[in-house]
Amino acid sequence: MWRKILTGVAIVMLVAGIGLFMFPIVSNFVGTQIANSETEKFDSQLENLVDDGLTFDDAHEQGKIDDEGYLIDENGNRTSDNPVVFKADLDRLYKDSVEYNENLKTNQSSLLIDDYAYAQPSLDLSSYGISDGIYGYVSAESINMKLPIYLGANDATMSYGAAHLTYTSLPIGGKNTNTVLAGHTGYIGRIFFDNLRNLQIGDEIKLRNYWDTLTYKVVETKICKPNQSQDIFIKKDRDLLTMITCIANNSGGFDRYYVICERTF
Secondary structure, X not given: OHHHHHHHHXXXXXXXXXXXXXHHHHHHHHHHHHHHHHHHHHHHHHHOOEOOOOOHHHHHHOOOEOOXXXXXXXXXXXXXXXXXXXXXXHHHHHHHHHHXXXXXXXXXXXXOOOHHHHOOOOOOHHHHOOXXXXXXXXXXXXXOEEEEEEEOOOHHHHOOOEEEOOOOOOOOOOOOEEXXXXXXXXXXXXXXXXXXXXXXXXXXXEEEOOXXXXXXXXXXXXXXXXXXXXXXXXXXXXXXEEEEEEEEOOOOOEEEEEEEXXXXX
C-alpha cells in the first residue's frame, strides 16, 4: 500500500519537475511566435496597401471595411486575413511624424520632465486607420530578435513588444534624431530585450516602419543609473536608435542597459 502511494507521489513530482523545466522553453517559444506573427502581419499590410485615394474613415463609411479594418463583402463577411491600411492615411501619418520630430529638435528638453512623459503615445494611430497600434518593428538577426514597436512606454505597450519613449524621435530616421525604445527583460512567457546584452559593436539593427527599412549599427553599450538619462536626447547631426532595458545592480535594484546604434549617410 505504502509502496504504491510513494510511487504515485514520485510520479507526480517527476511530472511537476518536467513541467517546471519545460515552462520557460515552451512559453518563450510561444512568445516568439506571437511577436513573429505581429511583424508578419505588418509586412502583409504593406504588401496589400490600399492606394485608391480613400482613407480608413471613407472606406468604413462606404461599408468596405469593418470597425477593425478588415475588408468585407456586402453581407459584412470578412474577405481579408489581416486589417488593411490606406496610403492616404499613411501619407498623413508620415507628415505628422516629420513635424513631431522637427518640434523635438528645439523643445525636447522642456518636454522630457519626468518618467510619466514617456507613457502617453506620441500620436494616436487609430486616427490614421491603424487599429493594432503598431508603428513598425525592430529586428536584430544576430540575437534572433524581432519585435513590434508600440507608441508610449507604459505597462500595456511593454507587455506586447518594444515601446517607443514619447518625446524622443519617432522611428523614421534622419539627422538630428534619436529614437528610443524600451523593452522588458525577464518577462515571464515572452522574450523581449532579454538578449540585448549579447549584441556586439558593429551588429546590424533594422528598423522597419510603414515607409522604409532603416539599418543601424551598434556603436556603444553601457550601464547607467536610472537618473542618468542623457543618452535619450537628440545628438547634433546624428541619426540614432537607442534601446534600453533593466539590468540587476546586485543590490536589490535595477540599473539601465543601453545599446546605442547609429545610421550613417
